[in-house]
Amino acid sequence: MMMNNTLKNLSNITPGTIVEGKWHKNRYVIVKELGYGANGIVYLAQHLNQYVALKLSHNGMSITSEVNVLKSFAKVQGSTLGPSLVDVDDWMRPSGKVSFYTMEYIKGPDFLTFIQQKGSVWIEVLVLQLLSDLHLLHINGWIFGDLKPENLIVTGPPSKIRCIDVGGTTIQGRAIKEFTEFYDRGYWGLGSRKADPTYDLFAVAMIIINTSYPKRFQKNSGGLNQLQMMIRQKPELHKFEQVIISALQGKYQTANEMREALINTDKTHTRPSAPKTSNTKSQQQHSKPVMQQQTRQAQTRAAQSRQTIVKKKKKRYALETMLIVTTLSFLYFLYIYGQL
C-alpha cells in the first residue's frame, strides 16, 4: 500500500512521546503503533493507567467526520460494534497541528486470524453476531460501508466481534464514503454504491468467501458467475452457498433476514451428517418443499411489486405529458390572444 508523505510524518512517533490536547489538556503516552488506514495512524496509548487507541491525522476533517460517526454509534442502543469514543482534541507539534481522537482499545486477533486459529466452526457464530449488530446499525439509519476482515476484531472470552474502523460509515441513501474493492458490490458489477442495508450484506457474503480465500482473488469476468465458481471450488463453502448467493444478489432486505437464513442452513445442513431417527428424516423431507414454496411465493411477490412500480411509472409519464401539453396549449392561446 502507498503512504502519503503526511502519513510518513506521523508514523515515526517514538514510544514514550506525550501527546497533549490543546483544548482538553489530557495527556496520552504513546506505547506502540497499532496500524494505519487511509486517513491516519492509530497508536496504543496510555492515559491515567488505562489503555486507549489514539488516531492521528493531519486531515482534521476526516477525524471530525469519524468522531461524528462514533458519537452516533454511541446513540445506537444495545450495539457494541464500534469502539466507544473517549476524547477529541488537537496536538500542537512544532511542525504543525495534528488532530486526534482517542477511543476504547479493542484487543484481539482480526477476523481471519481468529478463524485460522480456532477453526471454521466460528465463522457462523461471528457472522451471526456481526449481522445482529449490523441490523441495529441499519435500523438507526447508518450503513457501515467499508466492512472487511481487517477491520473486524474478535475480543474475548467470551468471543465477540467488534469493528475498529468506522471511517466508511455512511448515512443511508447517500453515496458510500469509503470501500475496499474485494468487498464492494460496485467492483464486482453487482450493484450501485448507494448506501443501503444490502450493500453491507454483500460485504458480509464476501467476508464468508474470504475465509476460504485468505489472499482474496482478482476479478476476471466479474459478476455473479465468477463468484459462484469460486464458492463451488471450496467444499467448506457449500453449506453457505445459498445464503452467500442470495446476499450477493441483494435478496435480503435486512440483516435479520440474512441472519435467519443462515441459522436455517445450519439446521438443514448439519443434521443429516449426524445419526438420526427416521422421524426427523421424514420431517426434513417434508420441510424442504415447504421452503421451496415459500421462496417461490416470495419471488412472485417480488415480481408483483415490480409490476406495480412499472405501472406507477407509466402513470407518472402520462401525467407529465398531459401537464406539458396543457401548459403549451395555454401559452399558445395567450400568444394568439396577444397577436389579435
Added chain:
Amino acid sequence: MKTGTLKQILLITDGCSNQGEDPIAVSALAKEQGITVNVIGVMEQDVIDDQGLREIENIALSGGGVSQVVYSQQLSQTVQMVTRKAMTQTLQGLVNKELQQILGGSQTVEDLPPEKRGEVMEVVDELGEKVELEVLILVDTSASMKHKLPTVKEALLDLSLSLNARSGDNHFSVYVFPGKKNDVEKLLDWTPRLESLTSVFSKLTTGGITPTGPALREALSSFKKKRSLRSLLSRDDEQYFEESV
C-alpha cells in the same frame, strides 16, 4: 448556502510534459477561474522520475487540487478517492469563507473547538452528497501509456459508479492528449453517463509527445464553452416568457 457547481479537471498521466506551455502555470490559471486540478500519476513496473513527480505535485498544488502517484492496479480506487477528497477540500474552503464572513477575521473550521467542528462537517458531508459536479478527465495517451489504457478505462467507469451514487448531478467529459491532429482531442462531450466511453476508448491510438500544458488550456476553455451555451439557453427561456405573458 449556495455552492453552485463544483468544477474539476482530473489529469491522468505517467510522466513529464515535453511540449508547449508550462502546465503548472495553466493549472494556476484554472484555479483562478474556480476550477480545481487533480493529478494522478500512473506507474507500471517503472518508477516516475523525480522531474515527473515534481511536476505532478506542482500541477495539483497550483491547481488547488489533490495529487497521488499509484501503481495501475490501484487506479480505480485512487481515482474515486482523489475526486472525493478534492470535492471535500473545495467545499471546506467554501464553508471556511462563509465562516469568516460570520465570525470575522481569519477563523477557519480548524480553529473551532472539536465539538463545534462536528456540526460543520455534517454540512460539508451533506453538500458533498448534493452538489452538482463537473469533472473533465484529461488522459495522457503518449506511447508509454498504451498498455495502461484499459486500466484507465476501468477506473473511469468505476468513478462514474461512485459519483452517480450521490444524489447530486454529475457531468463528465473526456479529452485525450496528444490527439490525432491537434495537441488535444475531445473523446466524449459533457454527459451525465461515462459508460458511453467504453466503445471509443478501445479505438484509441497512442503515441507522440506529451503536451500537458496546451491540453490543460483546452480543457479550461471547454468549461467556458459549456457555461456560455447554458446562459444562452436560460436567456432564451426568459425571452419566451416575456413574450408570452
